[in-house]
Amino acid sequence: MAVLPIYCYEHDILRRAADPIDLVDGKADDEVRKLAADMTETMAAFDGLGLAAPQVGVSRRLFILHQNLLPEAEEPRAFINPELELDGEPYIDREGCLSLPEIFGRVKRYSRVELRATGLEGEELKLELPMLAARAAQHEFDHLEGILFVDHLTKGQSMLVRGRLQQLAARTAQGWLRRLKDDTKK
Ligand code: ZN
Numbered sequence: 001m002a003v004l005p006i007y008c009y010e011h012d013i014l015r016r017a018a019d020p021i022d023l024v025d026g027k028a029d030d031e032v033r034k035l036a037a038d039m040t041e042t043m044a045a046f047d048g049l050g051l052a053a054p055q056v057g058v059s060r061r062l063f064i065l066h067q068n069l070l071p072e073a074e075e076p077r078a079f080i081n082p083e084l085e086l087d088g089e090p091y092i093d094r095e096g097c098l099s100l101p102e103i104f105g106r107v108k109r110y111s112r113v114e115l116r117a118t119g120l121e122g123e124e125l126k127l128e129l130p131m132l133a134a135r136a137a138q139h140e141f142d143h144l145e146g147i148l149f150v151d152h153l154t155k156g157q158s159m160l161v162r163g164r165l166q167q168l169a170a171r172t173a174q175g176w177l178r179r180l181k182d183d184t185k186k
Contacts, residue, residue, distance in 0.1 A: 001041040004056040005177035008099045009148065010169040018052075018059045018144045021080050026122035028080060032062065033120055036078040039064045043076060045180055048098045050136045052143030055099050063140035069133035079117035079125060084141050088112030093135065095149045100168065101178060103161050105153045109135045 007013050021032055028036070035058060043051040043064055052063040061081045067073040088111030095107040113134040115127045129137050139149060150161060 001037045003045040003180055004038050004042045005179045006042070006046065006055055006098050007057050008101065008168055008172050008176070008178050009103075009150070009165060011099075011172050013054050013057055013059055014099055014143070014148060015146045016054070016059055017146050018054055018061045020061050023080070023118060023122065026118075028078075028118075028120045028122075032060075032080070035060070036062065036064065036120055040076045040078070043098075046098050046178075046183070049132075050140045051098065052140045054143050054146075061144050063143065065133070065136055065140065069129070069136050071127065077125075078120050079115065079140075080119070082115060082117035082137075082141060082144070084137060085114040085116075086110040086112075086138070087114065088130075088134070093132075095135070095139065097139070097149055098178070100148065100150065100165075101183075103150065103164050103168070105150060105157045105161060107135075107139075107149050107152045109138045113137050 035053065039051050039056055042056060049066045049069060050063060053060045063079050064076050067075050070077055090108050091111050092106050092108045094104055096104045111131055111134060113129050115129055115137050117125045119125050150165065
């Protein structure tokens with residue numbers, strides 16, 4: 001397994017709708033398994049709660065959620081070709097993203113979701129997720145649609161982060177990717 005670099009705002013790959021993953025006999029092939037394993041290690045190394053494939057430069061419909069968000073999970077779980085059903089009440093809370101280092105904002109999300117996806121072994125996953133877990137699932141699902149949390153900010157909130165977004169976009173335009181050593185230097 002490997003810790004992969006993170007593609008940051010405003011890299012093109014974060015702005016496309018990702019392609020569905022073809023399953024072989026209903027299961028993930030070796031390439032998808034390796035990607036999921038590398039993403040799991042990357043998420044842990046960067047201390048994230050979730051990670052979507054476009055964030056590591058792969059425009060495919062796959063994301064990982066941290067075990068603390070999932071019922072009865074002891075390790076992070078991979079969700080292939082996920083679908084979300086939104087439920088509950090919209091509420092606002094603080095959000096961040098590994099592709100937007102040091103940028104935070106208050107985002108409105110639904111308080112419950114039903115997350116359906118295929119697991120690596122071809123198992124059908126269907127989870128009811130509340131609050132923070134529902135928020136994370138909506139955030140990661142957005143990544144597969146080319147949407148970032150800053151797109152949901154109010155005008156006032158956008159103004160607060162505009163300078164930092166411009167700086168980050170400029171670094172990314174020069175080919176910069178976020179690596180673990182950039183974080184540990186601070
Ligand atoms: Zn994110």
